[in-house]
Amino acid sequence: MSGGRVFVIGLGPGPAAWLSPEASATLAIVTDLVGYFPYVERAAPREGVRVHASDNRVERDRARHALELAAEGKTVGVVSGGDPGVFAMAAAVVEALEDGPPEWRGLDIAVVPGISAMQAAAARLGAPLGGDFCVISLSDNLKPWALVERRLEAACHGDFAIAIYNPASRARPRQIHDAFQLLRRLRDPETPVAFARAIGRDDERVVLTTIGEADPGLADMSTLVLVGASTTRVVARTERAPFLLTPRSYGAGR
């Protein structure tokens, strides 16, 4: 198994301008690419690279396969959208390592960070995450929904801004509705909310609304939902999309 390596590579939200030089350089040396097929495609494998594309929802199998290939001496790139450390493949790889044969513990494994969807969304919107914030995935594939509710409640009690990942999928269309029901109980209806879809890609779309007015049905698999804190406000601009601002300061007035 000498020489085998695994790189867990963050591809960022989509555009090449957000792909780090480290990620590009790493993609240039891998012998094998493992990942959910749209990410493998986005990684644009060079000729000669063996591609192991798989469906979504099999992260653990994919991670184990990557470690097996590395144990055979391959230089494996596991590709993730966004940042592999944020609701992506880094955890799956370390989990597979933990559960795998002891030999794997000697493999050279590195995570190559990337820009995550919340950062792309925040950039488009000005400064919605300018203060303290929470990052929550609504997927209950791997955790009980009661925990998601407990965390949304805690985020409200702490008056954090909230970045919501995985708000909905075809298999889970209801969660974002349930989350908004909870948020409406605990936060002012005027609190700004943004639905930021596919930021950086051709079909990018931002909808700015409030907790009271939001249509949670706007959220799909490609949407990042930003929920403001009590201090978050809209800053209007002239003939441009408004900004969202969670100021650094906290207290009465500005």
Place this chain on the structure above:
Amino acid sequence: MSGGRVFVIGLGPGPAAWLSPEASATLAIVTDLVGYFPYVERAAPREGVRVHASDNRVERDRARHALELAAEGKTVGVVSGGDPGVFAMAAAVVEALEDGPPEWRGLDIAVVPGISAMQAAAARLGAPLGGDFCVISLSDNLKPWALVERRLEAACHGDFAIAIYNPASRARPRQIHDAFQLLRRLRDPETPVAFARAIGRDDERVVLTTIGEADPGLADMSTLVLVGASTTRVVARTERAPFLLTPRSYGAGR
């Protein structure tokens, strides 16, 4: 003021390999660079670029100056370490815009996202932020310390992993000690903690410990502190630094 633009540019944690192509391309077109002097230096201004470097702690003045220059028609780069949207210059610029003359509302302002310190730290440590997490700055320059405590408590009640920015500075050596006192009341003493200092730079250092054993005095201005959730654990490796894992799944056992 026609043609004036402001780009709020994330330089990432330090190494060029983590500077996005968008950030590089933007640095290549600015006429003026505004920022805290080490960041301006890191941006390596081309010949002819006018440099407006300033001390730390004057973010609002710096932001206002950038908008003034743009209003004169300049193409201004406001440089930030990490991601400008995370405890950096994006909020300062939008705050200055909100408080400034109405003409500024028509300026072309864009945020160029970057990799933030928590992502660099998480990458080095495997997957410490693999589940839901909170991001908290301990600086109380702009918010009351009681709010920081309320947020740390909420983060514990929600069993989030926690990324702590600005844990200490020369003017605020005590906060991280106070924060650990609070965390020790609310979290198991065996909870993993990492002090990740200057990740990606020459003097990079990672200390892995527990809430019970941690020496908060290890944290300085360049340190990102990661505090685990109840599920966070250490994954030992052979002749390599151990990983930290906050698994995606939650519940009894694996």
